[in-house]
Amino acid sequence: MDTLGFLAHGFAQALTPQNLMFAFIGSVLGTLVGVLPGIGPTSGIAILLPLTGFLPPAPAIIMLAAIYYGAMYGGSTTAILVNIPGEVASVVTTLDGYQMARQGRAGPALAIAAISSFVAGTLGLVGLTFFAPPLADVALRIGPPEYFGLVVLAFSVVVSLSGPSLVKGLSAAALGALVALIGLDPMSGVRRFAFGTATLLSGVDFIAVIIGLFAVTEVLVGVEEAVGAVSLAPLGRLMPRWDELKACVGTMLRATGVGFFLGLLPGCTPGAISFISYDIEKRVSKTPERFGHGAIEGVAAPEGANNATTSGGFVPLFALGIPATPALAVLLSGLMIYGLQPGPLLFEKQPLFVWTVIASMYIGNVMLLILNLPLVGLWARMVRIPYAVMAPLILIFSVLGAYSVRNSFFDVAMALVFGVLGYLMVKLAYPTPPLVLALILTPMLESALRQSLNIAHGSASIFATRPIAILFIGLGIALTVWTLLSRRRR
Amino acid sequence: MTATWRIALTLLLSLIVIVGSALTAPVEAQPAYPTRPVEIIVAYAPGGAADVAARLVAAYASKKWGQPVNVVNMPGASGITGTLRAIGARPDGYTLLLDPHSSSAMLFAVESDVPFKMDGKTPIALLTLDPVVYTVKEDSPWKSLKDVAAAAKADPKTFRYGIAGVAGIASFSVSQFLYSAGVPIAETNRVVFTGGAPTVTALAGGHVDFAGQQWSESAGLIQGRKIRGLAVVHPTRLPGLAEVPTAKEAGFPDLDVVGWQGLAGPPKLPAAVVQKWTALLEEASKDPAFLEQAAKLNKVFAYRGPDAFWQFQQDELKKYLPLATRMGIRK
Amino acid sequence: MLLATVYYRRVRRTSLLSAGILLVLGVLALVEALRLRDDWLGAKLMPAVVGAVLIVLGAAHLVRPAATPEWPDAAGFRRVALIFVVLALYVAVLPYVGFLPATAAFVLVLVRALGAFSWAATIGVTVAIALASHLVFIYWLGMSLT
Numbered sequence: 001m002d003t004l005g006f007l008a009h010g011f012a013q014a015l016t017p018q019n020l021m022f023a024f025i026g027s028v029l030g031t032l033v034g035v036l037p038g039i040g041p042t043s044g045i046a047i048l049l050p051l052t053g054f055l056p057p058a059p060a061i062i063m064l065a066a067i068y069y070g071a072m073y074g075g076s077t078t079a080i081l082v083n084i085p086g087e088v089a090s091v092v093t094t095l096d097g098y099q100m101a102r103q104g105r106a107g108p109a110l111a112i113a114a115i116s117s118f119v120a121g122t123l124g125l126v127g128l129t130f131f132a133p134p135l136a137d138v139a140l141r142i143g144p145p146e147y148f149g150l151v152v153l154a155f156s157v158v159v160s161l162s163g164p165s166l167v168k169g170l171s172a173a174a175l176g177a178l179v180a181l182i183g184l185d186p187m188s189g190v191r192r193f194a195f196g197t198a199t200l201l202s203g204v205d206f207i208a209v210i211i212g213l214f215a216v217t218e219v220l221v222g223v224e225e226a227v228g229a230v231s232l233a234p235l236g237r238l239m240p241r242w243d244e245l246k247a248c249v250g251t252m253l254r255a256t257g258v259g260f261f262l263g264l265l266p267g268c269t270p271g272a273i274s275f276i277s278y279d280i281e282k283r284v285s286k287t288p289e290r291f292g293h294g295a296i297e298g299v300a301a302p303e304g305a306n307n308a309t310t311s312g313g314f315v316p317l318f319a320l321g322i323p324a325t326p327a328l329a330v331l332l333s334g335l336m337i338y339g340l341q342p343g344p345l346l347f348e349k350q351p352l353f354v355w356t357v358i359a360s361m362y363i364g365n366v367m368l369l370i371l372n373l374p375l376v377g378l379w380a381r382m383v384r385i386p387y388a389v390m391a392p393l394i395l396i397f398s399v400l401g402a403y404s405v406r407n408s409f410f411d412v413a414m415a416l417v418f419g420v421l422g423y424l425m426v427k428l429a430y431p432t433p434p435l436v437l438a439l440i441l442t443p444m445l446e447s448a449l450r451q452s453l454n455i456a457h458g459s460a461s462i463f464a465t466r467p468i469a470i471l472f473i474g475l476g477i478a479l480t481v482w483t484l485l486s487r488r489r490r
Numbered sequence: 491m492t493a494t495w496r497i498a499l500t501l502l503l504s505l506i507v508i509v510g511s512a513l514t515a516p517v518e519a520q521p522a523y524p525t526r527p528v529e530i531i532v533a534y535a536p537g538g539a540a541d542v543a544a545r546l547v548a549a550y551a552s553k554k555w556g557q558p559v560n561v562v563n564m565p566g567a568s569g570i571t572g573t574l575r576a577i578g579a580r581p582d583g584y585t586l587l588l589d590p591h592s593s594s595a596m597l598f599a600v601e602s603d604v605p606f607k608m609d610g611k612t613p614i615a616l617l618t619l620d621p622v623v624y625t626v627k628e629d630s631p632w633k634s635l636k637d638v639a640a641a642a643k644a645d646p647k648t649f650r651y652g653i654a655g656v657a658g659i660a661s662f663s664v665s666q667f668l669y670s671a672g673v674p675i676a677e678t679n680r681v682v683f684t685g686g687a688p689t690v691t692a693l694a695g696g697h698v699d700f701a702g703q704q705w706s707e708s709a710g711l712i713q714g715r716k717i718r719g720l721a722v723v724h725p726t727r728l729p730g731l732a733e734v735p736t737a738k739e740a741g742f743p744d745l746d747v748v749g750w751q752g753l754a755g756p757p758k759l760p761a762a763v764v765q766k767w768t769a770l771l772e773e774a775s776k777d778p779a780f781l782e783q784a785a786k787l788n789k790v791f792a793y794r795g796p797d798a799f800w801q802f803q804q805d806e807l808k809k810y811l812p813l814a815t816r817m818g819i820r821k
Numbered sequence: 822m823l824l825a826t827v828y829y830r831r832v833r834r835t836s837l838l839s840a841g842i843l844l845v846l847g848v849l850a851l852v853e854a855l856r857l858r859d860d861w862l863g864a865k866l867m868p869a870v871v872g873a874v875l876i877v878l879g880a881a882h883l884v885r886p887a888a889t890p891e892w893p894d895a896a897g898f899r900r901v902a903l904i905f906v907v908l909a910l911y912v913a914v915l916p917y918v919g920f921l922p923a924t925a926a927f928v929l930v931l932v933r934a935l936g937a938f939s940w941a942a943t944i945g946v947t948v949a950i951a952l953a954s955h956l957v958f959i960y961w962l963g964m965s966l967t
Contacts, residue, residue: 320714
């Protein structure tokens with residue numbers, strides 16, 4: 001097929017010293033930006049977009065794509081080291097990654113994150129290379145009823161993550177759902193839970209909540225327990241053991257599948273996808289009780305899923321001109337300024353450009369791996385920095401990160417509020433992941449449900465007529481029931 | 491002894507740093523504007539219609555003036571948050587507002603309780619128009635607006651149209667069309683999405699049958715042959731959409747809902763600042779390279795000066811107020 | 822015997838508190854749902870559903886016995902409270918005083934409270950952290966905190 005020929009041409013172009021340099025710079029910048037909490041891929045690309053203004057189109061796009069992948073990876077570094085997810089998709093990485101860091105295994109955690117990201121991202125790019133146009137058409141078939149089914153499926157993860165007390169897990173989730181409803185309803189414009197103030201009207205920002213629940217809470221707990229550092233355990237090996245790597249192969253493949261296919265669907269947030277991937281790993285594992293306490297698959301799965309999602313998100317972007325996430329929307333406007341008209345005609349009209357960009361994404365993935373594996377040693381040592389130095393750094397990062405999302409001090413205040421709430425939750429043994437998951441999923445649930453009902457003139461019968469939706473809903477219910485039963489047995 | 495010296499020195503050093511940083515606060519704006527980076531606040535998420543317009547103009551201004559003009563996104567509360575921040579900034583010309591229809595005329599047509607006034611900003615210029623394009627799925631049996639009208643009248647209960655937000659531009663544009671076609675709206679299915687992109691995506695996937703979003707939101711899928719444009723609300727056909735007739739040609743000359751983006755500043759903005767911008771934008775409106783870039787971003791560059799812009803906003807409000815009341819969305 | 826009743830009462834108290842909070846939030850949500858002027862299938866739907874769920878869960882808290890919370894000792898609690906208050910003060914003065922002065926002060930207090938460093942090291946660390954964060958966030962990334 002022509003595809004391979006074009007791809008070869010693309011590689012020839014992408015491997016020029018100039019383009020390689022830009023891919024490298026982009027990877028570095030993206031990683032740095034991703035490490036800073038609150039400044040995720042979206043703001044990162046938005047901030048760095050002007051920098052590419054003076055470049056010709058191909059290098060500029062190469063750099064932007066490298067920034068995107070880099071930011072996705074950078075977010076996981078702080079997630080593992082200090083329990084601060086760099087962005088939404090890294091939240092799940094904190095569950096096991098931070099635990100591994102505390103056990104002195106920050107090295108293997110970071111390494112597996114890099115490796116898994118590389119494998120999944122690259123495999124996802126293969127999917128993009130060969131299957132983009134037909135996959136894009138499939139993505140269009142997924143409408144509101146199917147999304148609803150998907151969200152129902154994702155909610156079943158809440159049950160799985162509830163820990164020993166189901167009531168506490170569900171309470172945390174309900175709380176998260178309530179917080180998600182604060183503000184202007186994006187569909188009808190009705191003001192909810194705003195109590196007449198203009199600040200609450202914008203709702204509670206998600207990143208601010210995460211920074212509060214993870215970073216601030218962790219510092220409060222650390223201060224209370226007077227820890228000397230994040231981890232005083234002796235630093236073990238920097239790389240995962242051989243048997244661990246082998247065990248993760250299946251994980252990486254599954255994560256790629258889940259991440260890539262769900263990443264195709266516009267509107268399916270990467271955060272939700274990483275939760276689903278994590279949950280799948282937990283279910284297929286022979287020793288699920290390790291999850292949440294430093295299971296290496298618990299890091300490999302979400303990290304792989306993230307990068308596969310990134311690759312998957314490029315399918316509707318290139319093939320249809322539809323950005324699957326806000327970060328891609330900014331990337332899209334960047335692309336358009338360079339004269340790239342995304343859409344099915346893109347592959348026909350500007351093949352060399354597209355394939356050069358895709359080829360450099362492959363290279364970008366390799367570059368991130370080469371860049372980050374050697375740095376694992378350096379990063380891993382950071383967990384032994386005395387807490388008296390770490391704590392202020394974390395808090396400053398938290399304050400600035402929360403502020404930077406919307407340039408608003410209200411968000412910083414929210415981070416503090418949720419920091420306290422998180423602390424109380426930790427003391428009272430309420431699990432925090434369900435709250436975060438509900439926060440992510442509730443807007444999706446609401447819009448999918450209302451839209452589905454609107455399509456069918458208010459009747460719920462629409463769900464009966466859509467097989468894929470039925471499949472997802474059925475799976476969700478089945479999984480929930482199964483999890484409940486297996487908890488009973490324990 | 492040496493320990494005390496070290497302490498004293500470090501203390502002195504840090505004191506210098508702290509005092510020095512406090513002293514480097516920015517000075518007031520000097521006559522030759524701009525002498526430092528300018529911020530244009532966009533009260534919406536990056537990548538959207540408003541954001542794209544802001545970046546287009548910001549890039550041009552940066553190049554011409556040699557000073558960075560940065561776009562700052564402050565999304566939230568349908569544009570109210572960012573707008574409030576911009577209006578409350580110091581009127582020195584270094585904080586401006588991207589002022590689109592959705593936080594101006596259309597907002598005031600729908601909401602009676604907006605935390606700022608329409609005349610609570612200094613209008614600088616109208617920048618771009620983003621005309622409405624009425625669209626259907628590529629393989630839809632409807633080939634013209636008249637087909638759509640006939641089908642909707644014949645069987646309103648199965649007619650599904652998608653809009654981005656109950657008080658968004660598509661809500662106005664589609665409702666205006668349905669009213670003028672005599673379709674019983676109350677019996678149709680209105681499906682509300684959270685943005686332009688999900689709406690046209692759903693249209694392409696066949697989950698709804700009709701949409702009326704802006705050009706910049708629809709162009710990608712039209713060119714990709716996933717959705718088809720039936721009419722464009724503009725005096726002339728749009729570049730790149732040569733086969734799409736104007737609303738007048740399609741038999742509906744009274745349709746006039748259009749999206750637009752403008753530039754504004756906090757109240758009491760100095761006339762010198764406004765003049766600097768209007769001079770730049772006039773230059774831009776004659777610059778073929780700039781116009782071409784605007785067209786590539788699917789925007790019609792339609793510069794109007796401050797007074798004309800203000801008049802335009804008031805005309806828009808007069809247009810949408812009765813429509814909003816009739817649609818029952820006025821709060 | 823006395824210890825057992827005191828222990829039991831303490832446990833029940835936290836459960837009651839959690840139950841109370843959930844119930845209050847649930848009622849709040851339902852009230853808000855009723856107040857809104859939209860269809861039941863529109864903006865009212867989710868607040869109503871979430872409100873109902875919160876009330877059910879609040880009731881569930883009263884029914885099942887709760888586990889012991891692990892409260893910190895007095896010294897730990899003092900530390901947490903202190904750090905949080907300092908943090909809140911930092912955020913409060915940040916927009917008025919400027920990034921560098923506020924951050925320098927914040928770090929100084931924190932390092933002093935948490936670490937057993939000499940004064941020289943404390944100052945050194947303060948300057949380093951404050952300057953580094955200023956360089957990265959304010960200078961390089963161009964964040965403006967006014």
